[in-house]
Amino acid sequence: MAKNISVTIKFWKQNGPKEKGHFDTHELKNIPDDTSFLEALDIMNEELISEGKEPFVFDHDCREGICGMCSLYINGTPHGKTERGATTCQLYMRKFKDGETITVEPWRSAGFPVIKDCMVDRNAFDKIMQAGGYTTVRTGQAQDANAILIPKDDADEAMDCASCIGCGACVAACKNGSAMLFVSSKVSQLALLPQGKAEAARRAKAMVAKMDELGFGNCTNTRACEAVCPKCETISNIARLNREFISAKLAD
Amino acid sequence: MAKTIDSKIPEGPIAEKWSNYKAHQRLVNPKNKLKLDVIVVGTGLAGASAAASLAEMGFNVYNFCIQDSPRRAHSIAAQGGINAAKNYQNDGDSVYRLFYDTVKGGDYRAREANVYRLAEVSNDIIDQCVAQGVPFAREYGGMLANRSFGGAQVSRTFYAKGQTGQQLLLGAYSSLSKEVQRGKVKLYTRYEMEDVVIVDGRARGIIAKNLVTGKLERFSANAVVIATGGYGNAYFLSTNAMGCNCTAAIQCFRKGAMMANPSYVQIHPTCIPVHGDKQSKLTLMSESLRNDGRIWVPKKLEDAKALQAGTKQGYEIPEEDRDYYLERRYPAFGNLVPRDVASRAAKERCDKGFGVNNTGLAVFLDFSESIQRLGIDEILQRYGNLFDMYEEITDVNPGEKACTKNGVDYYHPMMIFPAIHYTMGGVWVDYELQTTVPGLFAIGECNFSDHGANRLGASALMQGLADGYFVLPYTIQNYLADQNIWPRLSTDLPEFAEAEKAVEKEIDRLMNIKGKRSVDSIHKELGHIMWEHVGMGRTKEGLEEGLKLLKELRKEFDTNLFIPGSKEGLNVELDKAIHLRDFILMGELVAYDALHREESCGGHFREEHQTEEGEAKRDDENFFYVGCWDYQGNDDKAPELIKEPLKYEAIKVQTRNYKN
Amino acid sequence: MSLTGIALILFLLFHASMNVVALISAEGYNMICGFLGANWYAVAATVALAGLVVLHFIFAFWLTFQNWKARGTDRYAVTSKPKKVEWASQNMLALGVIVILGMGLHLYNFWAKMMLVELVPCAGNHELATNGVYWIAETFSCPCYTVIYLVWLAALWMHLNHGLWSSMQTLGWSGKVWFNRWRAISCIASTIIILMFAAVAVAFCFGYRPCDFNDVVNIANACHAGGLC
Known part of the structure; x- marks a missing residue:
């Protein structure tokens, strides 16, 4: 049975990428603890609007943990602390204590400038994908799907790598603002599958070069990214990316 | 003056219509393609695949989405799978059978020719996606694996864990990214289409709002394609994403595109029940759960009362007091009846007072029997991530043993209830996916064409990708073939200025x-x-x-x-x-x-x-018939009904029967 | 970082094994010191080693600068470190600086007296230059030095423990299986290296001397007393 709790939300307000931001606070009283965290923010926004204030802006969409849109840094952890990988929208109020102050911040990284409040611009991820996160196949060119045999283990591992939702929690958690986990997940998926082999070398080089160009930091293997990844991507992907990248460079 | 409607279904036997059409349609020569611009609104399965395919062909594509990235489109949330008539399982599947099942599942309200074409291209979709690197589930021999879904007696559903929509969308997104890199697609993220611009009776551009700056911008093109999804969020609580909306479609409706069969709204039987009035959305539990889960309510009303009062738990009710009402009513299909049937059956039980949670609006989905049969490991392998998701939301783990009685293990049953999920109705389109406005096309969930009055599981992904990869890129050429005689329109034309002013005025009205x-x-x-x-x-x-x-x-x-x-x-x-x-x-x-x-x-x-x-x-x-609604110039006026009669040549219309 | 790091780890392994000899035989140890005197190969190795350190050092600062820039201007108000994240991994630069400072002291204590004197005429006592055991005993007879060295070694342990597997990860020689293997190897290798170093320091501090110590050191004292240049 749900019980009610009261919490204080301390949330980041910022008008634009160049503006100076600050924290605002709002008290939420008697929230049923089976409410999701984002629903609690909805309630807060309703209260703010009823006071004639502008609501707190944050990204969110599917609210079932798959679109990768939600991106809040809650009490020092991207997406908030949960036992297993979960996104902000899968966080429930039962994870908080009655009377707790919850600090909500945006992803902070040079690669993700703030648009407003806790909404950040993650266009850089699209640009990295455009640099090489695909197989060059035109519509209608493909052979029969079963013509390529893929061992189950390879397919399963590729699937795990492909689970990345592109939320950016890895970058947000990394003290180096590095996007390696994101990039390596895509590179790994395609490196594990025969379909991706033809372009593997080009892909690894192009995606890494784009990532560097866009101002993301380097990987120093702190593992903060895998600790917060809502889809449990692991740094073995990063090792694979390094392998692909080094062998591509050596082949040049 | 009532408009007339022409579905433009090609002549010939059903199996040859699409080939005939392609053989005789007009094409655009490669050089002219470079001169033609197409606007695609939406980056879901249909939008992204269409934008990518059109760009590959040589058209200049302008692609818009309201989110920060094309990859966020709500297609990503589809869990279960995608149908195709590959017959890899050797269980007697064929293009005709997929076609037949889809028409029957749609309660004989879909357009036959469209559905046949859909079944025909379904196999190409799987090939295409595998080539893109979509990691579909495989068997140990390296072949693709399949599972079965509601409304079908064959296993024809391809899947990638419980994230098939995500993987297919990422596949389409990767193709789109490739074309963005090539410079053939210009991508506009965090842009929303506010209006379609009609010049000389043809759709020739859109007014879009830059959601970050709030500014309105004009875009002109030779054709406009909307791929903006369904209108499930009209019900506030639905399985749709928070951002899903029907503004683009309704704006097209206001500009003369008819809306067809809007009353066909799909209610998905396996969602997590509503828990309170603060809830913002409903979470779907994949329909694949019905493969191994059994749906039941108590046989005795007093048990139901105790469950509602919270004095009894589901696992405490012994086997003999459980009413597996779907298996009882529909012995042939059991728990795998189509969605509408399953949803209504749940509502019927709850209306009679057999609901199992505090609101009386939920039924059980139980894995005890299948765990006994297959072992917990196998069940977790199949549904582990769904169980986790359920536990995350409700704090109850369906894979956890609750008690053992008479040597039988009882597990915590899930609670589910129907919720608004998908809209079969939508913008009316002809066989070419063109709306009643020339030059304006609608693809994916936002059109009405292929699902009739009910959509079968794993068919939405199929339709979105069929439209985007294999249908629209052909049919749009039939329209564009003579459009290169028109010069690129300037956005300074009075039609654009007027449309922008109207949107501006509307925004002012709302603000004021x-x-x-x-x-x-x-x-x-x-x-x-x-x-x-x-x-x-x-x-x-x-x-x-x-x-x-x-x-x-x-x-x-x-x-x-x-x-x-x-x-x-x-x-x-x-x-x-x-x-x-x-x-x-x-x-x-x-x-x-x-x-x-x-x-x-x-x-x-x-x-x-x-x-x-x-x-x-x-x-x-x-x-x-298809009920098409025509806008009468004003939101307050009732729309006018125009009928598109259905003609069935291949299938005999009969009463749907899932009992035997 | 990873390549220079691994080379330096190999050097440390060699250095540590060499040191252990001092616990067994003073003569043996001094013989090794003699080998590594002002010979062309020893000098070349020293220069190469110095080069490695400098490279490692420059890369470290360049990397840290880039990463600091990538982090952006605003910092989080609240942070919490996930359990998985080792403290060392996020503080490699700080640990590195401690290591460098310790190394300065170490060079002053030993290298200046054992190699530098041989390279620079009249810089000090040439006879004692090859008498490593003497300098070990001399240095660690002061407990302050021993404590400082132990702190330094602790920092080095943390640096190595993260550094070794991290290098392999960066070089791409890792994966789901090898990740755990490398972690174990890192831990074992860095512990062995550090224990070897620490053993010498602690043993000499507490008065332990190898059995032939007196013979060897007496000669040295004789030279010392003779005030030879």
């Missing part, structure tokens, strides 16, 4: 209402009206009452809405208000269509029209 109520509070009220009066079981009185309430709600919206902030810059509330304005109109359309359709079919159930056993009763004599 300055009433007292937030967008969400009105939206919630809309949801209540829709669910109560235009929901799962509809009646003439209820629908009339609903229409009355919707009119009042519109008045409330127009006079008492409050949007904080200004129209400059990012204003989330303003954007939501625009969506809500169109949801109200859409709601009315659903109600009008439901009211006029004096029969029950698929997702549309009129309580007056049911058999003695409570099954849907179709009226093929009087309602064997």
